[in-house]
Amino acid sequence: MNQITPVILCGGSGTRLWPLSRKAKPKPFLPLVGTDSLFEATLARASDPGLFAAPIVVAGAAHVGLIESQLPAGSGASVIVEPEGKNTAAAIALAALRLPADAVMLVCPSDHHIADQAAFADAAVRAAALARDGWLVSFGIAATRPETGYGYIKRGKALDGGYRIERFVEKPDRATAEAWLAEGGYCWNGGIFAFRVGTFLEELARLRPAMAEAVGQAIAAGRSDGGRFHPDAAAFARIVSESVDYAVMEGTGHAAMVEADMGWSDIGNWEALRDARAGEAGGGADDAGNIAKGEADLLDCRNVMVQSDGPRVSVVGLDDVIVVVDGGEVLVTSARGAAQVGKLKGASNQ
Amino acid sequence: MNQITPVILCGGSGTRLWPLSRKAKPKPFLPLVGTDSLFEATLARASDPGLFAAPIVVAGAAHVGLIESQLPAGSGASVIVEPEGKNTAAAIALAALRLPADAVMLVCPSDHHIADQAAFADAAVRAAALARDGWLVSFGIAATRPETGYGYIKRGKALDGGYRIERFVEKPDRATAEAWLAEGGYCWNGGIFAFRVGTFLEELARLRPAMAEAVGQAIAAGRSDGGRFHPDAAAFARIVSESVDYAVMEGTGHAAMVEADMGWSDIGNWEALRDARAGEAGGGADDAGNIAKGEADLLDCRNVMVQSDGPRVSVVGLDDVIVVVDGGEVLVTSARGAAQVGKLKGASNQ
Numbered sequence: 001m002n003q004i005t006p007v008i009l010c011g012g013s014g015t016r017l018w019p020l021s022r023k024a025k026p027k028p029f030l031p032l033v034g035t036d037s038l039f040e041a042t043l044a045r046a047s048d049p050g051l052f053a054a055p056i057v058v059a060g061a062a063h064v065g066l067i068e069s070q071l072p073a074g075s076g077a078s079v080i081v082e083p084e085g086k087n088t089a090a091a092i093a094l095a096a097l098r099l100p101a102d103a104v105m106l107v108c109p110s111d112h113h114i115a116d117q118a119a120f121a122d123a124a125v126r127a128a129a130l131a132r133d134g135w136l137v138s139f140g141i142a143a144t145r146p147e148t149g150y151g152y153i154k155r156g157k158a159l160d161g162g163y164r165i166e167r168f169v170e171k172p173d174r175a176t177a178e179a180w181l182a183e184g185g186y187c188w189n190g191g192i193f194a195f196r197v198g199t200f201l202e203e204l205a206r207l208r209p210a211m212a213e214a215v216g217q218a219i220a221a222g223r224s225d226g227g228r229f230h231p232d233a234a235a236f237a238r239i240v241s242e243s244v245d246y247a248v249m250e251g252t253g254h255a256a257m258v259e260a261d262m263g264w265s266d267i268g269n270w271e272a273l274r275d276a277r278a279g280e281a282g283g284g285a286d287d288a289g290n291i292a293k294g295e296a297d298l299l300d301c302r303n304v305m306v307q308s309d310g311p312r313v314s315v316v317g318l319d320d321v322i323v324v325v326d327g328g329e330v331l332v333t334s335a336r337g338a339a340q341v342g343k344l345k346g347a348s349n350q
Numbered sequence: 351m352n353q354i355t356p357v358i359l360c361g362g363s364g365t366r367l368w369p370l371s372r373k374a375k376p377k378p379f380l381p382l383v384g385t386d387s388l389f390e391a392t393l394a395r396a397s398d399p400g401l402f403a404a405p406i407v408v409a410g411a412a413h414v415g416l417i418e419s420q421l422p423a424g425s426g427a428s429v430i431v432e433p434e435g436k437n438t439a440a441a442i443a444l445a446a447l448r449l450p451a452d453a454v455m456l457v458c459p460s461d462h463h464i465a466d467q468a469a470f471a472d473a474a475v476r477a478a479a480l481a482r483d484g485w486l487v488s489f490g491i492a493a494t495r496p497e498t499g500y501g502y503i504k505r506g507k508a509l510d511g512g513y514r515i516e517r518f519v520e521k522p523d524r525a526t527a528e529a530w531l532a533e534g535g536y537c538w539n540g541g542i543f544a545f546r547v548g549t550f551l552e553e554l555a556r557l558r559p560a561m562a563e564a565v566g567q568a569i570a571a572g573r574s575d576g577g578r579f580h581p582d583a584a585a586f587a588r589i590v591s592e593s594v595d596y597a598v599m600e601g602t603g604h605a606a607m608v609e610a611d612m613g614w615s616d617i618g619n620w621e622a623l624r625d626a627r628a629g630e631a632g633g634g635a636d637d638a639g640n641i642a643k644g645e646a647d648l649l650d651c652r653n654v655m656v657q658s659d660g661p662r663v664s665v666v667g668l669d670d671v672i673v674v675v676d677g678g679e680v681l682v683t684s685a686r687g688a689a690q691v692g693k694l695k696g697a698s699n700q
Contacts, residue, residue, distance in 0.1 A: 313680045317687020330663045337667020
């Protein structure tokens with residue numbers, strides 16, 4: 001049986017978990033849920049040698065040290081060091097060009113949380129089978145609420161283990177999201193993909209020939225350095241940043257999806273992190289739904305999350321509030337307000 | 351015209367403004383509203399030489415240094431150093447015994463805020479006149495809300511410039527407080543009193559002879575030390591702690607009151623402090639009612655108060671929340687929850 005090659009994408013800075021997540025130590029490398037970092041958990045999720053080959057990690061130079069310190073011994077991982085961030089289409093193409101044409105890649109963002117490992121593995125197997133048949137496969141995350149922060153995928157005709165994708169849809173407004181949730185057949189686009197390398201590169205060359213050519217040059221003129229590969233910066237600089245959804249998935253005639261109900265979260269803000277922790281077995285939520293990391297004294301509180309790197313945090317008479325003390329910064333946000341944290345002075349002027 | 355002698359009481363520790371107010375620097379000595387401490391403002395309020403004589407301050411040994419550092423030059427103030435706290439009846443008796451029998455004392459807690467100086471002076475003049483006529487006079491604070499945290503005074507028959515007190519009533523429940531507010535004639539008992547010294551001591555001797563005797567001994571066996579007077583500790587130790595309300599006012603047949611509508615607050619907790627600041631001209635409340643002392647970044651907030659001794663505090667999407675960072679402690683409380691702050695571990699284990 002052919003193994004699946006995990007391609008772990010470590011781009012993106014993420015200001016919405018400020019002050020914990022900062023430029024110098026971004027979200028994938030923090031132990032946000034449980035004791036492993038999201039990156040470590042992503043690697044562990046795709047580490048069963050019965051299913052998975054050694055992973056390829058695609059990241060910026062600033063984070064290579066962090067990545068190598070978090071790679072488990074004997075992982076056999078290689079790291080592709082992007083000269084600059086060029087979004088997901090180029091990052092995936094770099095990894096594809098380092099693999100044989102008949103390999104199957106499982107593209108995983110490094111900063112998501114997935115609670116149900118078995119459901120993930122099951123979806124990965126179905127997606128890989130479809131990918132081997134020539135489909136470009138998205139994971140469609142079972143929608144559990146009328147979320148307006150994600151793109152959606154509309155399910156089409158059934159395939160073996162999945163569906164054709166009828167269409168991709170942008171972030172909806174609230175009413176639309178509620179209608180889709182009621183109607184069914186709409187999944188969140190979670191940014192996880194399975195591609196046969198050859199199929200992906202053919203479609204990229206057809207849909208974005210300039211990008212395919214520039215990535216090919218960057219790989220051809222690149223150099224290896226132990227477990228690291230450095231694509232050529234000049235060639236890579238010519239690439240126009242585009243997401244793989246926009247550059248490839250929306251244009252291909254071979255878009256498919258597998259449905260995955262696997263306790264997924266993109267941990268996109270403090271509210272999402274609180275919810276992921278609350279849903280975790282032994283995640284530390286007490287009977288009132290309160291979660292504390294660090295010294296906290298909560299009185300008459302419900303669904304409050306406190307995280308402190310030192311100072312004691314005392315909270316009285318509040319519901320659905322998140323308090324973070326980290327590196328001399330204090331953040332207090334309502335759960336609903338958490339989506340706005342990136343707009344704070346501290347988050348934007350790092 | 352006889353001047354009024356201010357007697358400033360500095361007892362009480364106060365844990366409800368933790369973490370700002372602590373044992374080592376309690377509430378009266380902090381600049382909570384404006385730039386003066388409450389103690390300094392209390393002195394200033396009773397400093398018009400046309401009305402007031404030099405003040406007597408009654409305080410515990412732990413705070414004498416703070417008091418002397420905050421006394422203005424040339425105040426002529428003397429300090430009576432209590433060997434231990436014995437509540438207000440004994441504290442007032444100590445001051446009374448250091449004054450001639452025909453002096454009029456104006457007893458003022460040192461940790462209240464009064465916004466309207468003219469209304470205070472007017473009430474003081476009326477109260478002093480009644481005191482000279484032999485009445486023991488409470489300030490009845492005009493009730494502006496159905497407060498359940500204060501004792502009340504029921505107004506009786508009119509006197510010149512005031513009223514007899516019909517009765518004292520304990521802290522009511524909410525429904526009772528609302529009924530009283532609607533009915534009128536009930537004022538808050540603000541703990542401010544005017545007494546002719548001789549009258550007060552006669553009533554104390556009649557109602558609490560043991561206390562009167564012990565305080566007399568403590569003064570007789572005490573010693574002066576510059577501007578300080580140290581009552582005898584052994585004699586003072588025999589006193590049973592009682593409030594002046596309980597020991598004298600509720601038992602006397604000469605209880606009177608003056609009504610005072612003077613923007614009074616006992617700054618009893620963080621919500622009260624926020625409200626006092628919000629009501630102050632130039633108190634710093636913005637259009638959304640937010641108040642910040644120290645570095646704060648408020649996004650989508652209303653009626654939020656932030657106070658920080660250093661770290662930046664960023665708040666998102668909250669209403670009616672108070673955040674205090676002081677001495678390495680972080681407090682986050684709803685305005686309503688502020689009354690419970692004294693129950694926190696940090697406040698009770700100082």
